Amino acid sequence: MASATTITSFPSLEKALKHFFGYDGFRHYQRDIIEHVLKNRDVLVIMPTGGGKSLCYQLPALLRVGVTIVVSPLIALMQDQVNSLKDNGIAATFINSSLTFNEVRDREQALLKGEIKLLYLAPERLMSPSFWPLLEQLQQTIGISAFAIDEAHCVSEWGHDFRPEYRQLFQLKQQLPQIPTMALTATATERVRQDIVQQLRLNDPQIFVSGFNRQNLYYEVKPKTKQSYDHLLKLVKQQPGAGIIYCLSRKRVNEISFRLKQDGISALPYHAGLSAQERQENQEQFIRDDVRIIVATIAFGMGINKPDVRFVIHYDLPRTIESYYQESGRAGRDGDPANCTVFFSYADVATVDYLINQKPDEQEQRIARQQLRHVINYTESAICRRKIQLSYFGESFAGNCQNCDNCLNPVPLEDWTIEAQKFLSCVARCQERFGMNHIIDVLRGSRKKRLVELGHDQLSTYGIGQDHSVDEWRQLCRSLLHQELLAETTDGYSVLKLNAGSWQVLKKQIPVNIHIFKRAEAPKATKASNEVQLNADEILLLEQLRRLRKRLADEQSVPPYVVFADASLRQMAQQRPITTTAFAAISGVGKRKLEQYGQIFTNEIQHFCQSHNLTPNNIVSVPTATPQQSAQELTSTYITTHTLHKQGLSPSEIALERGLRLGTIIEHLCQLIEMGQDIDLNSTVSPERQVPIFEAIEKVGSHSLRNIRDELGETFDYNEIRLVRAVWERQNLA
Incomplete structure (x- = not known):
């Protein structure tokens, strides 16, 4: 392994990026984040799944003296990242409970010799008193360059995956205040961000929010009926590649995985009722493409780092928008198109509500019910799905994404200005102290005991909305909230409040147009193939390269994507490089991968070209106007x-x-x-x-x-x- 003192200095971050990881350029915010880290600044990074968070601490770790310690919540996650780093020739390791005593001792010795640049640990081990002597020894000998807290939302009780052990990490700042800390997560509302900064005691951190919009993901909601399994099977057969199906219960996971296998689909279950060994084996088979589908409870989540998942289906209702964003975000991490489907029924709402009732704390129940209302809002709404998701995280989005079912099959707009005025007037006459259901009860003339006791049957708005169904009034309320013509408290009670937009509607200054749809089978959206368009020869070569990748991965006992991502294979199929110079220009080919795989893949491509009578597309040298350079390599993709x-x-x-x-x-x-x-x-x-x-x-x-x-x-x-x-x-x- 390379010693920390022998890491080469690079004339630019881009040169280092290409050398270690094989990429030609940084993604959104990556360069800025890395520059801050190299200046020993604390940072909080909110970057969507697949956006390249890991690179933000991995590249700085390679450019600085000392070791970077990465806190990761799951064994499978840290093992996967270490495998990928090692395949790029990067000195990384982990220490966790899966190792023997001698393996731990050997890795500790390698650390103290300066042979490791990135060390992955679970928070429990890092904060264990028995581990601190090694930590102090590392700091005194080779140095600790930074702490990187991955999945940092786990530190917050307001996050979707709170883990109490993360709360102890504030001691890092108490004991080692001079070492910069990075906190990274894919999902964090404003409240969760504040909690992360406070809990980790980050010092005046620069906060980077690169946006939550996963443009490559297609979102849709389908009604859940007695025939939903048949719909699920059809979806699975229609969509190529690997997929994840989430269910609420172990029983449902076992049922769906069993039925899929009966119908000829390679599928395995994953839930807490299985032994740890069986869960690990099932996950490994999925990651290594030995099985196509994993059917799982939410126990299957952060540990999966498979970039080429082409679809995620929630057969049962997700519990929160935040968890849905995280779980659906397991699809399309490689940037290629992927589909995200939710099956919705009110029976699932009742199931989730029952689970909420099991929570011992009333405040927790209130918050959970408010989160459930957001999910119902998402599934029943006729407006852009992406707009609802991004709004939840405080990000503005105009809508009309053209990559969700509602945008591809829009319900016509209707003028509901008069109804909106009735609704907002009722909110005002109820003194802005009640939620949506109570306002609808008043409008529809309900005789509920609580309503009558409050005297709301005497209000001028009582009974003036009987000409519309409860469902239609709900759709109006949700639309008013999305259009910011009405506000709602976020303390768990969901009380409706008037805002400036509300008064503009009441004063007849602006109209209100909304989508109203009748509850029925949603129209079937048409989506293009997930596979980027290739010609027949390119498709054949791509499949051949995938088989080669799988063989090489199996020989090394690593997932196929560790060898090369699908995007790299696709580029090889399109460009057909047969020289190492041409192969080095492929995205994802760094120095180590060029040495390790260059000859194998170029030989395979050359053989394919010869057997199919094809001309390889090599790099073309063209002169540039820059006097300092005699020539510049221009690949066929640039020429196109x-x-x-x-x-x-x-x-x-x-x-x-x-x-x-x-x-x-x-x-x-x-x-x-x-x-x-x-x-x-x-x-x-x-x-x-x-x-x-x-x-x-x-x-x-x-x-x-x-x-x-x-x-x-x-x-x-x-x-x-x-x-x-x-x-x-x-x-x-x-």
């Missing part, structure tokens, strides 16, 4: 993007045409600009927006995209800043 750009397609149209992410196309265009290729900036960024961007770069420098954006304001998009910056750097480096 350049050709489409010259044909007048916008970056979004190029992304759609090529089946790639918009960020990837922007990166291509930036690289092409830096290479001196003919890119028309005016066709991608309007001239009037270029001027302030150029001025901001001149003022704050080109190094940090965040600083440029802060100077410009939120009306400017990072993509247009990247493109203008590429031109600025080209002009100033020429």
